[in-house]
């Protein structure tokens with residue numbers, strides 16, 4: 001038996017599921033192969049970022065995740081018993097999505113699965129393991145082991161979202177660059193009814209776990225993630241003994257604490273990524289392409305940004321509206337993102353697990369000063385939480401010809417803001433899925449002769465939407481007559497102080513990967 | 519900004535040297551290292567980014 005499909009996705013983790021939903025939103029069917037026979041049970045990721053929620057909003061999954069999860073934005077870091085650093089991830093209001101929502105990864109996957117089933121065009125096959133894969137420049141071929149035996153599937157494009165131990169990556173003969181860390185961490189999810197606030201609490205050298213660090217973070221249903229740094233030379237078997245975990249939890253909360261252990265695991269972290277996310281007809285996304293330590297929530301959140309970056313490009317290439325090389329810019333942009341996430345999370349690990357006497361002395365000095373003096377607090381690093389990547393230097397961006405003072409950066413996503421209009425109350429409801437020109441002014445001021453396949457949204461009096469609080473102007477840093485070219489993934493491709501037809505045509509061609517043709 | 523590498527900007531150099539030295543009296547090598555880093559961090563924040571780059575460069579070039 002052999003079958004052929006336009007798109008096959010391997011792996012129904014958060015990244016594979018998100019990619020399938022993004023494709024479905026563009027009416028692109030996909031076959032999704034998953035070796036598990038049912039939803040996963042143990043949780044891994046718990047923190048879902050604002051950008052992830054913005055992406056899921058467009059496929060109808062953000063609200064269910066918000067409703068089911070817990071919203072937070074404040075983090076506190078303690079040294080011994082004292083507060084050493086505090087951060088607020090969303091000090092300024094005016095975003096549709098919260099800074100972060102915490103929800104167990106398996107529950108999130110369940111919500112994504114509901115949307116996958118409702119989409120109608122996603123052929124999800126459980127208990128189906130890819131055992132072998134290969135690719136030419138024309139198609140990819142998979143041997144799979146399904147509930148009814150083994151068969152072969154070929155496809156025009158293969159999305160490899162098969163996780164850290166990717167079979168597809170192995171078969172392509174690709175290796176990851178980066179580091180593996182020796183320190184082990186005990187991740188325990190416990191159920192208890194506590195009165196602690198919904199904040200991210202992190203301790204360096206607390207009295208209940210001396211010489212090491214601990215993270216406490218709330219999830220939904222009264223489940224709390226408690227993450228203990230264990231050091232290098234520990235016996236996983238001993239450490240996962242429920243009696244031993246009970247002692248650790250009691251040391252933290254007192255002997256009277258009542259709790260149940262939901263899930264326990266021991267981790268060591270990797271910081272590594274592929275040098276190229278495209279291999280012929282295979283596109284790697286998520287953990288198959290990059291792995292980082294979880295302190296910063298940059299794993300799945302980056303993988304979901306991979307999916308949104310990939311899907312519109314794949315769609316344009318498949319409909320012959322862009323050259324195949326547009327998919328190489330998927331690799332360019334997301335390798336850049338992976339390298340940035342790797343650098344940031346490696347700095348965190350270096351702070352959290354000092355590897356030499358000197359490293360430890362530097363950290364002790366920093367924490368000691370941070371306890372008393374404000375200047376040292378920003379140096380305390382317990383994880384820098386996931387933000388949307390600004391793809392600096394992207395080949396798809398048109399270099400600015402003027403200075404824009406706003407918060408939005410070229411190559412980064414448009415920041416949300418409240419608006420008035422007929423299609424929603426937020427700016428991001430008006431961009432995405434296709435190329436959009438945001439124009440500051442009334443509809444009648446939009447220059448005539450813009451490309452017909454470019455949607456124009458005029459912002460202002462007499463336009464399509466109104467900037468009700470001035471936050472659109474503040475965040476875009478624009479004024480009357482300015483134009484901003486937004487890609488289908490809501491990232492900013494070009495901007496002008498005054499819009500010209502030639503400028504927009506060239507910017508659009510570049511953003512579609514046709515710079516030479518322009 | 520260019521870093522002053524030619525003249526001592528401290529009034530009584532010998533007294534300063536002595537003060538810095540006695541700070542470490544009775545300290546273990548680790549405690550001394552921590553203290554040194556505390557001093558470095560405070561000084562670094564005092565001088566700011568620009569001079570700092572230059573100081574780090576001169577310091578590593580003077581081994």
Ligand SMILES: Cc1cc2nc3c(=O)[nH]c(=O)nc-3n(C[C@H](O)[C@H](O)[C@H](O)COP(=O)(O)OP(=O)(O)OC[C@H]3O[C@@H](n4cnc5c(N)ncnc54)[C@H](O)[C@@H]3O)c2cc1C
Nearest residue numbers: 011013014015035045046047130163286287297299300301
């Ligand atoms: C303790 C911990 C905490 C974390 N916390 C966070 C966090 O707060 N926020 C965050 O963003 N990230 C976090 N992460 C990282 C996050 O869990 C991963 O980045 C995320 O799961 C990656 O998603 P994925 O879809 O790429 O891969 P996976 O979730 O690993 O999914 C891959 C899927 O592919 C399937 N598969 C594999 N091989 C095959 C095959 N040959 N055939 C068929 N199917 C196959 C697997 O069964 C699996 O379902 C954390 C990780 C850990 C370990």
